[in-house]
Amino acid sequence: ETGVTQTPRHLVMGMTNKKSLKCEQHLGHNAMYWYKQSAKKPLELMFVYNFKEQTENNSVPSRFSPECPNSSHLFLHLHTLQPEDSALYLCASSQDQRYEQYFGPGTRLTVT
């Protein structure tokens, strides 16, 4: 349960704020992912990093900016978000992109 951690667990921000979500994995994995989970919708892949290099940007608006300083840490920088960006943001990691993904507990984001 502690293999992938995310902070904060809950975040409320205004549309003009700038905030960052943090993910850390302690599993020695090389791939990390950001997903968005909205109510009644499937998990939406946002970004993929493999060995610190971004390999996927799934047409995500530029108000979401990922950063992967090393294989253990992944950030999602948020600025000028919209109310429809309110969702659960999940981080995941895997040994590489062909293997099982382990999810973090998520950050519940509310944009007011």
Place this chain on the structure above:
Amino acid sequence: GENVEQHPSTLSVQEGDSAVIKCTYSDSASNYFPWYKQELGKRPQLIIDIRSNVGEKKDQRIAVTLNKTAKHFSLHITETQPEDSAVYFCAASNPNQGGKLIFGQGTELSVKP
């Protein structure tokens, strides 16, 4: 690109009955099919997965079947228990597209005691 359809969106069964959730995928090159369980307020967790070189895999009360020709795979839960109540997600992965997972829409399973 890959598209995964999952049915039903909600499923209610009596304790002890079986539950079946079905997924279809569009990309015949996909070769890895995991199933995740997400309990209310918790993270998705892998419960079983299957690769395209086998047709069926079983782990105690859960099993997954894969029909590559028809491009569909199913999750079977037997002797359901209230603690099986959760949202279940299927996914498909194509190694030619970096192995990223494409998820189905999810099935909310409710097991009534």
